[in-house]
Amino acid sequence: SAPPLPTSFLHSSKMSGVENAFRKFAIYGDTSASGNDMTGKNFSKMCKECGVMDGKAVTSTDVDIVFNKVKTKGARTITFAEFQQAMKELCGKRFKGKSPEEALQAVYGLIEGKEPGNVGTTKATKAGGVERLTDTSKYTGSHKERFDESGKGKGLAGRQDLTDNSGYVGAYKGAGTYDQTH
8 A cells, every 4th residue: 555645745735726725615605704714514515516525425414514523612614724634534434445645635636726616617417316316217297297208308388287377376266356346
């Protein structure tokens, strides 16, 4: 197996790429944030967008648990040092079978250079679970009417019960009678 990495590795260019990503996610959606600490929401977003959370080995629950484990008691955010601690916790789950150093390197490899929303960097990936939800052959009942054989949605045409926009509740017998009685 590979020799343990010198600690200088953690302060190398890779680390600054990770730190940059940390800062970008830390200030995401909060213009007043300093970028030195990150909320659980943004930590979870970062894990999701960088692929640390894959929904199988690492789930959103794992991410939340680790976040709460590494943050200072009573704090709502984590620092970069605590973030590194969190990555040490998660990398072992995400990259089972790798040594701690390799797993950590792999996780940092996912994060390095990323920014929120992945502005034009990644193509839409089919995350596990989406295929299942969009596999129209498994649809039943009225839902299957909404797609043709190739799985393309038919839009409104597939919904026979197009709505009557008269403003009356469906099956309301007195539609159109309101004005006469008043």
